[in-house]
Amino acid sequence: MGCKHADKPKQKHKKGLWSPDEDLKLKSYILKHGHGCWSSVAVNAGLQRNGKSCRLRWINYLRPGLKRGMFSVEEEETILTLHGMLGNKWAQMAQHMPGRTDNEIKNYWHSYLKKKVAKIGETEAQAKAEKSSSASCLESSPSSMKSNPPTSTIESTEQLESSLMSDAEQSVSQCQMDLPREACRSNLPRVLFAEWLSLDQFRDQNCESSGNPVVATNNLVYYNSDFQDSFMHDLLLNEGTFGGGNHQGLSNGAVDDILPPALKFEDQILENSFVDFINGRFSLTSDDLYL
DNA sequence: AAACGCGGCAACCGCGGGGGC
DNA sequence: GGCCCCCGCGGTTGCCGCGTT
Numbered sequence: 001m002g003c004k005h006a007d008k009p010k011q012k013h014k015k016g017l018w019s020p021d022e023d024l025k026l027k028s029y030i031l032k033h034g035h036g037c038w039s040s041v042a043v044n045a046g047l048q049r050n051g052k053s054c055r056l057r058w059i060n061y062l063r064p065g066l067k068r069g070m071f072s073v074e075e076e077e078t079i080l081t082l083h084g085m086l087g088n089k090w091a092q093m094a095q096h097m098p099g100r101t102d103n104e105i106k107n108y109w110h111s112y113l114k115k116k117v118a119k120i121g122e123t124e125a126q127a128k129a130e131k132s133s134s135a136s137c138l139e140s141s142p143s144s145m146k147s148n149p150p151t152s153t154i155e156s157t158e159q160l161e162s163s164l165m166s167d168a169e170q171s172v173s174q175c176q177m178d179l180p181r182e183a184c185r186s187n188l189p190r191v192l193f194a195e196w197l198s199l200d201q202f203r204d205q206n207c208e209s210s211g212n213p214v215v216a217t218n219n220l221v222y223y224n225s226d227f228q229d230s231f232m233h234d235l236l237l238n239e240g241t242f243g244g245g246n247h248q249g250l251s252n253g254a255v256d257d258i259l260p261p262a263l264k265f266e267d268q269i270l271e272n273s274f275v276d277f278i279n280g281r282f283s284l285t286s287d288d289l290y291l
Numbered sequence: 292a293a294a295c296g297c298g299g300c301a302a303c304c305g306c307g308g309g310g311g312c
Numbered sequence: 313g314g315c316c317c318c319c320g321c322g323g324t325t326g327c328c329g330c331g332t333t
Contacts, residue, residue: 015302015303016301016302016303016326016327017301017302017327018301018302037318037319038318038319039317039318051318051319052303052304052318052319052320053302053303055319055320056301056302056303057301057302059320060301060302061301088322088323089321089322090321090322091320091321091322102320102321102322103300103301103302103322104300106322106323107299107300107301108299108300110299110323111298111299111300112298112299
């Protein structure tokens with residue numbers, strides 16, 4: 001916003017796949033200047049692309065902190081649950097899955113999960129039909145027919161769902177405002193810190209160590225920007241003790257390294273991979289980061 | 292070895308919302 | 313108030329790689 005609608009001679013924009021050279025141009029430009037107005041990014045970075053295309057490329061591919069690669073079982077369950085609650089709100093789903101883009105989630109759904117859900121639903125319906133026909137049952141049980149995702153999945157992620165409820169129906173930021181601090185805090189995922197520090201390491205630890213329920217919420221990180229703001233505020237107030245354990249590495253000087261990204265990011269980005277990592281994890285939209 | 296079909300993924304398109312002029 | 317532009321989102325398309333015939 002606030003971008004001048006100006007200086008743009010109508011030129012033909014390039015389409016199709018991005019070349020490594022274009023990627024490099026776009027990435028280095030944004031890391032240096034931020035994106036601001038996307039249409040000017042395209043021009044200033046020397047790309048024959050339109051702003052929309054640049055934005056998409058950045059968000060889906062170039063942005064730091066993207067996970068890429070296979071979806072884990074936890075992520076899969078998260079998607080199923082979220083889809084059951086939100087429907088095709090891919091962007092909202094992506095907010096709960098750090099490192100994943102809406103496009104990625106959408107593609108995964110259409111290419112794999114949708115079929116999986118249909119298949120499970122089919123077999124369950126079949127089983128149900130057999131059951132009811134054999135046992136000429138008396139009761140009709142509409143409550144057992146949860147609309148979309150298979151109950152097996154739902155059951156396995158009940159915790160996830162219940163914690164999601166508050167977000168989907170009232171939004172996290174509202175929680176931050178309306179509920180007592182402690183109440184909100186109890187919902188906050190400790191895993192968030194693990195994501196910052198070392199996602200994979202943390203996950204491995206938890207996976208290996210006896211089915212700790214925190215794994216189920218591993219991907220359920222409130223990535224909403226309002227949340228981030230208030231969260232960082234809390235982090236400051238509590239000197240990095242927000243949410244308890246698991247984040248020793250952050251609590252001291254590291255917080256200072258993160259907090260003023262606008263001041264430090266640009267200088268450090270090329271040489272400090274940690275800052276790069278933190279910023280990537282910390283802002284999915286990247287708007288906060290680069291402005 | 293070539294042709295074909297399929298699935299996954301990246302990118303495009305169209306629409307709606309929001310903000311500036 | 314209306315128009316224009318930008319942004320973000322969701323749906324869709326098209327390319328490419330891989331497996332099968």
